[in-house]
Amino acid sequence: MPVHRTPAGSARDRILDTAFRLFYAHGPRGVGVDTVIAESGVAKATLYKHFPRKDDLVLAYLDRVDQAWFGALRAAAREAGDEPRDQLVGMFDALVSACRRDGYHGCAFINTAAESPAGGPVHARTVEHKTVVRAWVTELARRAGAADPELLARQLTLLIDGGLASGVLDGDPAIAEAAKQTARTLVDAALN
Amino acid sequence: MPVHRTPAGSARDRILDTAFRLFYAHGPRGVGVDTVIAESGVAKATLYKHFPRKDDLVLAYLDRVDQAWFGALRAAAREAGDEPRDQLVGMFDALVSACRRDGYHGCAFINTAAESPAGGPVHARTVEHKTVVRAWVTELARRAGAADPELLARQLTLLIDGGLASGVLDGDPAIAEAAKQTARTLVDAALN
DNA sequence: AGGCTAACAGACAGGTCTGTCTACCGGTGT
């Protein structure tokens, strides 16, 4: 476990941190490898050692996004209390605070998928992410006692995606608040 | 009103038709000007005469998308009958048939905005489009007698955007059907 | 001391993209 002389973290981490920031701000396609190299203070050969293709870096970026966003959703749900019913609504606080965050640009998966060729690995990873999230919401809906957990989960993830998509344009927190309010309406309708 | 010898329509139309098709399939950034030229059978100078910058072509593309999509929404609403309440739900048929269409890739505006620099003309045009659509839905909600037309419109457009965004991945019509069903729930909740 | 590893620094090749420019062609109005 060498310490190296690298300023902060391993080279790989610095590359990934920088890529995360730049890719999210301008889209993977809008950021050249040279820019990532310059901003992360890493040598080109080092980047290509860790990520032989730019696509590999993009996928690693998506994995990090997945962790962050899914984590935020679960944390927001957890903070809403122990009742699955409240958690279904509470997870929308992740959307609200994402919208408030500076430099918010919508859903990284959707944005990246939009500029990637259909049927490629980026699409596959995005579908996987959405599937995992929806499965988690479905389980929550089931525990909440929804008659049709699949439907409720579909409804709520549609809302989340809608809120995220609008975020590409303006991070108006009102959108996220409206989404949360809508979620409450839908949850009430599904459980009563 | 010259006839020219061009095979079908004016050069400008052919360019725009081709751009529409290619831009929607691969995203404006994923299509080079040379490809548009080759596929539309037009000279490079001609393209640059009508659209001095590629951005101009992209904006013209978005205008065409706006006409097509907003038109489809209004047509779907009209076909749902005379009751504004039914029209609010009926407009989701535009989403359903869009999902069924071959080569469906989600919302052209969102996809284009995702790969365009924030604050640019593409973003402005997208915001304008979304605003116009939401204003129309708001008016519909008002005529339907909603207590809070703004809120209902926000909810329904969130749903539409969510359905459109998911479409970047797979054109699963079930998503659109779920969106329509959700719309009915929300409309009922808002009007009763 | 010497070898190994990870990283740095940067030149370079090959391709693609936008946008400009020159030269030509054919129909139309004057």
Added chain:
DNA sequence: ACACCGGTAGACAGACCTGTCTGTTAGCCT
């Protein structure tokens, strides 16, 4: 007759982007 207009055809410059390659530096382990 002749200029004009809209179009074709394609070379070209300049930028940028990915990915490879050579050479160097510094720490760690034996």
